[in-house]
Amino acid sequence: MKKVLLFASGAGSNVENIIQYFKNNPEISIVGIFTNNPKAKVLEIAEKHHVPTLIFNKEELSGGFVLGKIMKLQPDLIVLAGFLWKFPEHIIAEYPNRIINIHPALLPKYGGKGMYGMKVHQAVLENNEKETGITIHYVNEHYDEGEFIFQKKVVIDDCETPNEIVARVQKLEHIHFPLVIEKILTNP
Numbered sequence: 001m002k003k004v005l006l007f008a009s010g011a012g013s014n015v016e017n018i019i020q021y022f023k024n025n026p027e028i029s030i031v032g033i034f035t036n037n038p039k040a041k042v043l044e045i046a047e048k049h050h051v052p053t054l055i056f057n058k059e060e061l062s063g064g065f066v067l068g069k070i071m072k073l074q075p076d077l078i079v080l081a082g083f084l085w086k087f088p089e090h091i092i093a094e095y096p097n098r099i100i101n102i103h104p105a106l107l108p109k110y111g112g113k114g115m116y117g118m119k120v121h122q123a124v125l126e127n128n129e130k131e132t133g134i135t136i137h138y139v140n141e142h143y144d145e146g147e148f149i150f151q152k153k154v155v156i157d158d159c160e161t162p163n164e165i166v167a168r169v170q171k172l173e174h175i176h177f178p179l180v181i182e183k184i185l186t187n188p
């Protein structure tokens with residue numbers, strides 16, 4: 001059995017989609033959802049699907065507390081699904097090439113500190129981009145700079161609001177993120 005640990009900070013549509021996708025998979029299980037945000041909608045999703053959760057603060061993440069909780073779960077893969085804090089180096093060092101992130105743009109464009117969620121889509125719209133997309137990548141010590149695993153583009157030249165862009169990007173995320181996770185875990 002391969003174990004996946006999810007980190008998220010917000011609505012959790014990717015988390016819910018990943019849980020649904022692996023629900024009947026006897027080889028892959030979601031062992032926890034860790035969040036920095038006690039008000040995150042993702043906690044309701046976790047409860048609904050009976051997945052254990054952990055809420056932590058900055059000190060608990062940068063100190064040893066969160067790492068200790070991760071180690072207890074022994075995950076094969078850590079998945080950042082809308083996790084908005086920088087991931088600490090001491091955890092990355094413990095899980096080399098076993099932490100992945102999804103970013104809602106075609107990195108290296110629209111990445112880095114402060115570039116997350118809606119801010120990305122607003123910047124993409126302001127720059128009149130004809131296309132955007134998603135990037136799934138390994139996590140290293142720099143924001144959004146780890147080795148790419150997967151990218152997919154989508155045309156947005158007819159989009160007039162950031163919400164229209166979100167809808168297209170989310171569709172890509174929901175199709176491809178579980179498939180990429182499955183592929184990593186089945187062809188390590």
Ligand code: GAR
Binds near residue numbers: 009083104173
């Ligand atoms: C997703 O679009 C994800 O790509 C993005 O946050 C959203 C979370 O949505 N992540 C980042 O911007 C990371 N820099 P969700 O909570 O509905 O899954």
